[in-house]
Amino acid sequence: MEFGLRRAQGPDAGTYGARAAVIAGCAGTSNVLCGELFDVPVMGTHAHSWIMSFDSEYEAFKTYAQLYPTACTLLVDTYDTLKSGVPNAIKTFEYMRDNGLPLDHIGIRLDSGDLAYLSKKARKMLDDAGFPQAKITASNDLDEHLILSLKMQGAAINSWGVGTHLITAKDNPSFGGVYKLAAIQMPDGTFTPKIKLSENTEKVTNPGNKKIVRVYEKQNHKIIGDIICLEEEHFSEDEPLLMFDPQETWKKTRLKPGEFELREIMVPIFLGGECVYTSPKTMDIRKYCLEEQETLWEESRRLANPHQVYIDLSQKLYDTKRQLLDEISNAQLG
Amino acid sequence: MEFGLRRAQGPDAGTYGARAAVIAGCAGTSNVLCGELFDVPVMGTHAHSWIMSFDSEYEAFKTYAQLYPTACTLLVDTYDTLKSGVPNAIKTFEYMRDNGLPLDHIGIRLDSGDLAYLSKKARKMLDDAGFPQAKITASNDLDEHLILSLKMQGAAINSWGVGTHLITAKDNPSFGGVYKLAAIQMPDGTFTPKIKLSENTEKVTNPGNKKIVRVYEKQNHKIIGDIICLEEEHFSEDEPLLMFDPQETWKKTRLKPGEFELREIMVPIFLGGECVYTSPKTMDIRKYCLEEQETLWEESRRLANPHQVYIDLSQKLYDTKRQLLDEISNAQLG
Numbered sequence: 001m002e003f004g005l006r007r008a009q010g011p012d013a014g015t016y017g018a019r020a021a022v023i024a025g026c027a028g029t030s031n032v033l034c035g036e037l038f039d040v041p042v043m044g045t046h047a048h049s050w051i052m053s054f055d056s057e058y059e060a061f062k063t064y065a066q067l068y069p070t071a072c073t074l075l076v077d078t079y080d081t082l083k084s085g086v087p088n089a090i091k092t093f094e095y096m097r098d099n100g101l102p103l104d105h106i107g108i109r110l111d112s113g114d115l116a117y118l119s120k121k122a123r124k125m126l127d128d129a130g131f132p133q134a135k136i137t138a139s140n141d142l143d144e145h146l147i148l149s150l151k152m153q154g155a156a157i158n159s160w161g162v163g164t165h166l167i168t169a170k171d172n173p174s175f176g177g178v179y180k181l182a183a184i185q186m187p188d189g190t191f192t193p194k195i196k197l198s199e200n201t202e203k204v205t206n207p208g209n210k211k212i213v214r215v216y217e218k219q220n221h222k223i224i225g226d227i228i229c230l231e232e233e234h235f236s237e238d239e240p241l242l243m244f245d246p247q248e249t250w251k252k253t254r255l256k257p258g259e260f261e262l263r264e265i266m267v268p269i270f271l272g273g274e275c276v277y278t279s280p281k282t283m284d285i286r287k288y289c290l291e292e293q294e295t296l297w298e299e300s301r302r303l304a305n306p307h308q309v310y311i312d313l314s315q316k317l318y319d320t321k322r323q324l325l326d327e328i329s330n331a332q333l334g
Numbered sequence: 335m336e337f338g339l340r341r342a343q344g345p346d347a348g349t350y351g352a353r354a355a356v357i358a359g360c361a362g363t364s365n366v367l368c369g370e371l372f373d374v375p376v377m378g379t380h381a382h383s384w385i386m387s388f389d390s391e392y393e394a395f396k397t398y399a400q401l402y403p404t405a406c407t408l409l410v411d412t413y414d415t416l417k418s419g420v421p422n423a424i425k426t427f428e429y430m431r432d433n434g435l436p437l438d439h440i441g442i443r444l445d446s447g448d449l450a451y452l453s454k455k456a457r458k459m460l461d462d463a464g465f466p467q468a469k470i471t472a473s474n475d476l477d478e479h480l481i482l483s484l485k486m487q488g489a490a491i492n493s494w495g496v497g498t499h500l501i502t503a504k505d506n507p508s509f510g511g512v513y514k515l516a517a518i519q520m521p522d523g524t525f526t527p528k529i530k531l532s533e534n535t536e537k538v539t540n541p542g543n544k545k546i547v548r549v550y551e552k553q554n555h556k557i558i559g560d561i562i563c564l565e566e567e568h569f570s571e572d573e574p575l576l577m578f579d580p581q582e583t584w585k586k587t588r589l590k591p592g593e594f595e596l597r598e599i600m601v602p603i604f605l606g607g608e609c610v611y612t613s614p615k616t617m618d619i620r621k622y623c624l625e626e627q628e629t630l631w632e633e634s635r636r637l638a639n640p641h642q643v644y645i646d647l648s649q650k651l652y653d654t655k656r657q658l659l660d661e662i663s664n665a666q667l668g
Binding site: 083169181 | 340530
């Protein structure tokens with residue numbers, strides 16, 4: 001679950017960030033506006049202030065259970081998780097059972113302390129009290145590394161709420177992508193390629209009106225790499241395909257027909273200055289995104305040293321780029 | 335200058351972030367919407383795409399100079415800073431001089447490469463060509479440490495454009511502050527203090543309806559520290575003032591009358607659910623902010639290991655907090 005609104009850098013960052021998190025795989029978000037705008041599941045629980053505004057924790061829990069019996073996740077760490085929160089949650093679930101309230105959406109949320117230890121202890125307390133269906137949610141500065149560590153420790157956590165480190169990636173807080181002019185369309189419809197130089201070879205732009213062809217291994221539909229090429233280029237699955245690294249050009253692969261599949265992955269958004277695209281529903285984008293994730297190799301999905309998907313240039317684009325670079329450097333030599 | 339819009343996490347993050355940067359001391363922003371909304375100076379120059387959309391760099395510069403002669407900063411690194419950009423900028427300034435255009439707002443912007451080396455070389459080329467008034471602006475992933483390093487290297491840079499690392503702080507990308515319930519106002523107007531416990535002592539909230547009293551050294555109006563206290567408390571400059579660290583309470587200071595000045599720094603924003611505050615103009619907030627920065631000791635303003643301003647609790651608030659903590663832990667002991 002995405003829990004990041006209060007740590008986002010403004011309301012639109014929080015709301016579009018929550019939408020992005022859901023698209024990438026979160027089951028839902030605590031951002032109610034995001035749920036309203038994009039029709040995505042809203043989930044979460046009350047704040048500590050809910051508990052603190054009552055005279056007792058039990059009274060706060062019981063009132064919440066009466067109001068939201070079908071989404072009854074109780075935050076148990078306002079005073080003391082194991083001595084106060086979990087016992088009062090169990091007392092509340094007993095009250096719900098005794099009063100005929102539904103018991104299939106009950107749970108607790110741990111939001112501080114040693115989540116591995118507390119979750120195992122709380123699991124046992126809930127099970128012993130006759131509530132094995134009660135879910136345990138965890139939150140508190142979680143990120144992918146902490147979640148992996150908690151899973152490896154056998155923490156009894158069913159659901160994860162991630163806020164701060166999902167709404168703003170700590171190790172990459174600002175996206176380094178930029179727009180650069182790549183080509184100018186002439187009155188006759190053709191494109192004049194343009195290039196931006198840089199001291200850093202990798203930052204020299206790729207000139208021309210381009211498209212991207214994704215190359216899959218035929219046998220398992222996993223991605224071999226992407227080829228950035230000129231719009232007018234065509235590749236055939238019936239002919240051998242040469243792929244090479246655009247910086248270290250001696251790194252080459254030649255794929256044989258039958259080994260690979262091709263797919264053009266770009267979709268027009270603006271044509272002739274007009275927006276020609278209608279965005280699918282957020283939950284449909286999420287479904288597409290999860291399917292696309294399946295085309296990545298396991299080696300690209302691990303946290304430590306993931307394999308990076310190859311992004312190559314076509315021979316024609318590579319040659320166009322080299323030619324423009326030579327023209328400029330020759331002009332500077334005089 | 336604040337240059338961060340394209341790296342911000344959404345339009346409002348970019349626009350309110352630019353406003354914040356100006357308040358904290360930036361001379362202006364490249365965010366035109368921010369300038370429009372908050373009446374702050376807008377500054378910057380053209381994009382690389384401006385240059386690339388012309389057949390030659392000189393033609394692009396000359397056209398820009400004709401359009402914006404009074405804000406004529408030319409971006410010189412599209413092709414090659416010293417071989418192409420700076421010579422074409424000089425040729426443009428010569429054109430401006432020969433055609434009677436004003437020459438008091440001319441300059442260049444370096445956006446890549448070795449900024450120390452390039453700025454010194456460009457300075458000499460501009461001076462030798464008779465344009466000592468031409469300003470040199472630098473940008474390219476700058477942060478406070480790089481700027482300090484460039485200054486220490488004697489870089490000939492007059493103006494700094496900071497984007498990525500200003501709009502999102504790399505070392506602290508999400509603000510850890512939270513709202514917690516501190517007190518509930520009773521029908522009779524009094525406040526019942528509330529507390530939120532935590533395993534981490536520093537995260538236990540401070541209960542009650544509070545205010546902040548700032549303590550200055552009288553002689554130089556520098557901040558000694560802040561005292562968080564209950565709203566009803568009063569301190570006098572005519573009586574000795576005890577300050578102590580709320581965690582390490584043996585760290586104490588007793589100030590004598592005549593040594594210190596007091597100021598209540600909180601201003602009501604909402605009263606009885608109504609907003610009672612009108613925000614000053616952004617440039618007036620900036621002026622206030624710059625004055626307030628002068629109340630910090632130099633030792634608090636350095637980049638490496640800055641002295642942290644002391645934030646203490648009043649004895650009464652400290653006692654209230656201890657009492658609530660004891661009540662809760664006694665109740666849990668049973």
